[in-house]
Amino acid sequence: xxxxxxxxxxxxxxxxxxxxxxxxxxxxxxxxxxxxxxxxxxxxxxxxxxxxxxxxxxxxxxxxxxxxxxxxxxxxxxxxxxxxxxxxxxxxxxxxxxxxxxxxxxxxxxxxxxxxxxxxxxxxxxxxxxxxxxxxxxxxxxxxxxxxxxxxxxxxxxxxxxxxxxxxxxxxxxxxxxxxxxxxxxxxxxxxxxxxxxxxxxxxxxxxxxxxxxxxxxxxxxxxxxxxxxxxxxxxxxxxxxxxxxxxxxxxxxxxxxxxxxxxxxxxxxxxxxxxxxxxxxxxxxxxxxxxxxxxxxxxxxxxxxxxxxxxxxxxxxxxxxxxxxxxxxxxxxxxxxxxxxxxxxxxxxxxxxxxxxxxxxxxxxxxxxxxxxxxxxxxxxxxxxxxxxxxxxxxxxxxxxxxxxxxxxxxxxxxxxxxxxxxxxxxxxxxxxxxxxxxxxxxxxxxxxxxxxxxxxxxxxxxxxxxxxxxxxxxxxxxxxxxxxxxxxxxxxxxxxxxx
Amino acid sequence: xxxxxxxxxxxxxxxxxxxxxxxxxxxxxxxxxxxxxxxxxxxxxxxxxxxxxxxxxxxxxxxxxxxxxxxxxxxxxxxxxxxxxxxxxxxxxxx
Ligand SMILES: [Zn+2]
Numbered sequence: 226x227x228x229x230x231x232x233x234x235x236x237x238x239x240x241x242x243x244x245x246x247x248x249x250x251x252x253x254x255x256x257x258x259x260x261x262x263x264x265x266x267x268x269x270x271x272x273x274x275x276x277x278x279x280x281x282x283x284x285x286x287x288x289x290x291x292x293x294x295x296x297x298x299x300x301x302x303x304x305x306x307x308x309x310x311x312x313x314x315x316x317x318x319x320x321x322x323x324x325x326x327x328x329x330x331x332x333x334x335x336x337x338x339x340x341x342x343x344x345x346x347x348x349x350x351x352x353x354x355x356x357x358x359x360x361x362x363x364x365x366x367x368x369x370x371x372x373x374x375x376x377x378x379x380x381x382x383x384x385x386x387x388x389x390x391x392x393x394x395x396x397x398x399x400x401x402x403x404x405x406x407x408x409x410x411x412x413x414x415x416x417x418x419x420x421x422x423x424x425x426x427x428x429x430x431x432x433x434x435x436x437x438x439x440x441x442x443x444x445x446x447x448x449x450x451x452x453x454x455x456x457x458x459x460x461x462x463x464x465x466x467x468x469x470x471x472x473x474x475x476x477x478x479x480x481x482x483x484x485x486x487x488x489x490x491x492x493x494x495x496x497x498x499x500x501x502x503x504x505x506x507x508x509x510x511x512x513x514x515x516x517x518x519x520x521x522x523x524x525x526x527x528x529x530x531x532x533x534x535x536x537x538x539x540x541x542x543x544x545x546x547x548x549x550x551x552x553x554x555x556x557x558x559x560x561x562x563x564x565x566x567x568x569x570x571x572x573x574x575x576x577x578x579x580x581x582x583x584x585x586x587x588x589x590x591x592x593x594x595x596x597x598x599x600x601x602x603x604x605x606x607x608x609x610x611x612x613x614x615x616x617x618x619x620x621x622x623x624x625x626x627x628x629x630x631x632x633x634x635x636x637x638x639x640x641x642x643x644x645x646x647x648x649x650x651x652x653x654x655x656x657x658x659x660x661x662x663x664x665x666x667x668x669x670x671x672x673x674x675x676x677x678x679x680x681x682x683x684x685x686x687x688x689x690x691x692x693x694x695x696x697x698x699x700x701x702x703x704x705x706x707x708x709x710x711x712x713x714x715x716x717x718x719x720x721x722x723x724x725x726x
Numbered sequence: 727x728x729x730x731x732x733x734x735x736x737x738x739x740x741x742x743x744x745x746x747x748x749x750x751x752x753x754x755x756x757x758x759x760x761x762x763x764x765x766x767x768x769x770x771x772x773x774x775x776x777x778x779x780x781x782x783x784x785x786x787x788x789x790x791x792x793x794x795x796x797x798x799x800x801x802x803x804x805x806x807x808x809x810x811x812x813x814x815x816x817x818x819x820x821x
Contacts (some may be wrong), residue, residue, distance in 0.1 A: 264795025275800045275815040282803065315780045322743045323815040372819065373811070386814035389803070402776050514741055519780035525784045531799035 243445045244433035245476055246453060248407035251418060252395045253428045253434040254366060255298045260393035261365045262289030262332065269434055281393035283328030288522050290708070295395035296526060297340075298427040300536045302397055303340025305421055305543060314339045314522045316363075320516045324387050325367035333398075335517045338362035345401075346545065347413045348563065354410050355713050357402030363479050366394035370404040375710045384397070397427075403453075405441070408472035412465050415439055417544075424543055424569050429703065439463070443472055444489070445479045454479070455489040459503055461496045471496035476502055547572055555579065561591045570610040577616035582623065597637060601644045613647030614640075622650040629663040629710045630654070663710040665717060668701070669707070671716050675700045686722060694718060729762040730755065743820075 259266060263280035263313070278288045303310055317335035348571060367388040399418065405411050419430045419437060430437040442575035444456035459475055461470040479489050494503035542550075544566040547567045553564035565575045571594065578590045594609075599618075600610055625631045631639065631687055639653050646653075654660050662668060675697055676683055686693040694715070735755045739746055746754065760810040797803075801814060 259792050259794050264790070264793060266794045272800060272816070274798045274803045275813075277803045278795070278797050282798075290788060292792050294792035296789065320741070322741070323820060324815075371814065384811075385817050386811045387817055388814055483733040510765050514737075516741070521781065524781050524783065524788050525786045570766045 236339045246403045248403040248442045250397045250440045252438045261395040262448035276390040301311045306343040306358045308340030308343030317517045334362035354406045359400040366396040369390035398444040408469045412469040581620045632660045
């Protein structure tokens with residue numbers, strides 16, 4: 226490890242000297258009620274081995290039966306990723322001997338997956354990368370192994386404890402084409418994929434709890450050279466940040482090897498976020514010989530057009546369509562539209578506001594959501610869907626600003642109080658004597674008073690220093706404790722200064 | 727004619743985490759070969775007009791509703807564990 230670290234110092238990977246090619250394999254645990262092939266409940270965090278049955282324990286003589294909802298979820302995902310839904314698909318046995326699967330095989334799909342040849346467009350700010358989806362297939366998750374031993378590390382433990390609660394959980398594997406050109410694109414792909422899956426309501430997509438997991442294949446080659454470099458597979462990239470960091474490390478490591486005239490070995494490596502580096506797992510030369518064959522316990526799945534259309538009609542409007550509608554229908558800028566559509570709950574909130582507000586106020590709604598609202602939500606670590614401010618409250622607040630009842634400045638503190646207490650803005654303003662002074666006759670008196678008290682500033686203004694008016698506005702605001710309507714103050718002040726000889 | 731070689735049997739034994747002596751290996755190889763030779767008779771059938779199939783029955787789309795059924799009691803699930811540690815199956819570590 227230390228020699229690898231030293232090598233990195235001499236590394237000359239730069240964006241222009243090498244090209245990176247990345248492909249991702251993502252596993253998604255579906256949020257069905259039961260497992261893929263038996264009626265055991267899915268329940269993260271349940272007592273170990275309390276959610277098992279003869280089927281998911283692989284007892285002889287038991288038969289798996291496909292969970293219909295899991296198939297529907299899988300079709301939803303495949304459709305949303307623009308895949309071809311294969312009318313005929315079957316399950317295979319993937320044979321391997323490891324204690325996390327009691328049957329000694331995992332039921333998966335092989336040459337007849339449910340969906341194939343799709344894509345996902347990933348926005349990178351100044352460009353969009355279309356990432357091909359090779360396949361979307363159904364399988365079952367494995368049990369969980371807890372490795373015992375002094376260090377708790379996988380390579381140093383001497384026995385393992387198995388919990389089969391997770392074994393048989395419906396799992397979808399999504400494999401990309403090697404279309405991803407940088408670690409940053411890989412991260413954005415996973416962000417976009419997660420957003421899409423959350424819209425589809427098929428998984429809770431918790432990377433922390435392992436319901437969304439990602440492995441990567443990465444190779445680099447000298448820019449402009451033919452063919453492909455030797456790829457390594459990186460495991461344990463279980464957060465957006467680790468995905469990007471792990472791949473960045475691997476780019477550097479491979480470049481250092483090439484620069485030193487050494488060869489990149491085709492191997493599986495484990496990302497360790499504490500050392501921020503990857504380490505080769507002991508190679509199993511025969512590990513990839515899975516001897517797939519069709520599972521004789523399961524009959525084929527035929528998807529006809531009616532079934533596909535039925536599932537398609539249950540798919541809600543997806544982020545890409547929302548972004549277009551916010552831009553063309555609501556006239557919002559691209560960046561606003563992307564932000565609002567990037568989270569299902571935020572989009573739902575915004576659309577509730579849109580149903581209550583005039584169209585010309587939607588930019589204000591967007592500003593509040595993107596600015597103060599998001600800041601407060603982040604600080605409180607809560608989702609917009611559980612916020613105390615209701616869309617009607619936000620719209621009323623914006624009405625009060627637009628009609629000049631309160632100033633932007635006081636609106637910010639009203640908003641914060643709405644956020645904390647859930648009170649309506651009218652109620653807060655009444656209680657606090659915050660209502661903006663938009664009564665011209667009241668303001669005129671205060672303005673005349675300020676003009677009389679500041680003859681030298683008035684003189685400066687009249688001699689052409691127009692900026693001096695700022696000081697006078699400030700005085701009026703101070704005299705009204707910030708409640709004067711600034712636009713009106715400006716207007717009256719100019720009028721009075723012109724009148725005043 | 728040999729259908730399967732000793733080398734192939736050794737490879738499959740390794741995949742299945744099985745250890746055989748040389749003596750056992752040659753015995754198993756010849757027995758396996760006999761079985762495969764017998765089964766190979768089926769390849770003589772004319773299948774030129776038949777669709778490939780993955781299942782013997784002409785049925786498809788057998789699904790169950792996503793309804794929870796009672797799981798085994800934890801103690802029953804663990805009954806066959808050769809060794810247990812707390813509520814888990816204790817197994818030797820595998821590389
Ligand atoms: Zn079960």
